[in-house]
Amino acid sequence: MTIDEIRDNFALLEDWDDRYRYVIELGRTLEPMPEQEHSADNKVQGCASQVWLSKRLGRDGGEPVLNYLGDSDAHIVRGLIAILLTLYSGRTPRDILATDAIAVFDEFGFREHLTPQRSNGLRSMVERIRGDARQALAAAS
Template identity: 55%
Template sequence: MLPPIATIIENFEFIEDWEERYRYLIELGRALPPADAALHAEANKVQGCASQVWLDLSVDRSGPDPRLHLRGDSDAHIVRGLVALMIALFDGKTPKDAAETDAFALYTRLGLGEHLTPQRSNGVRAMADRIHRDAVRLAA
């Protein structure tokens, strides 16, 4: 079970050592539920990531406001942690709120861009763009 995004941000700000931050990011990825075969469908694959990344975004319409539900996976430990970060940020938001959320700003705020490879940064941008594009489509 992933902690709320506010808790994740607090934990990142509390952890000063980057090796510990990497371990925490990997721990977040391990907190994701195991992926089923359907998640690994080609339609869910995020283009632009050096590692393999799959995201599935659906809408829960059972409440008064529709809410996004995200599932994700990656074949790389750190990237799976970045997927978990995206899920913690977007899961449960309305499509409109998700469309207005700047995921890359969070990535920058946490200092991840300074300590991860440019390929990882490009992958995060690709994930954020994919979620944003799907949220905009669902908000319309």
């Protein structure tokens, strides 16, 4: 699924209960994360729920590419992770740093519909991935 498909589906749903159900459905599409990946190193700090992001560095020709698995103990957060990974996983560090995920989530209306704790957790996930991208760029140069 692409971010444009998610955007189009979101636009069709006017009621926030339906939008939340859709986000939870997106969370069910996440690739399963192996139990050993639920580690302290992969745990994202700053989230009210338990959140794990595991990174794999690959190559696309000469450029590094970051691939992610994500998981959470909260259904809605799994959906947010699914949207985030649609934006970022499989992308180069430059693409990641050029993509403003918070602006995309704001466009979807999440700023008004997420609790402050969930918003902080979302920012923590975005910062974790952007930090990984900065590290990968520094290592590649």
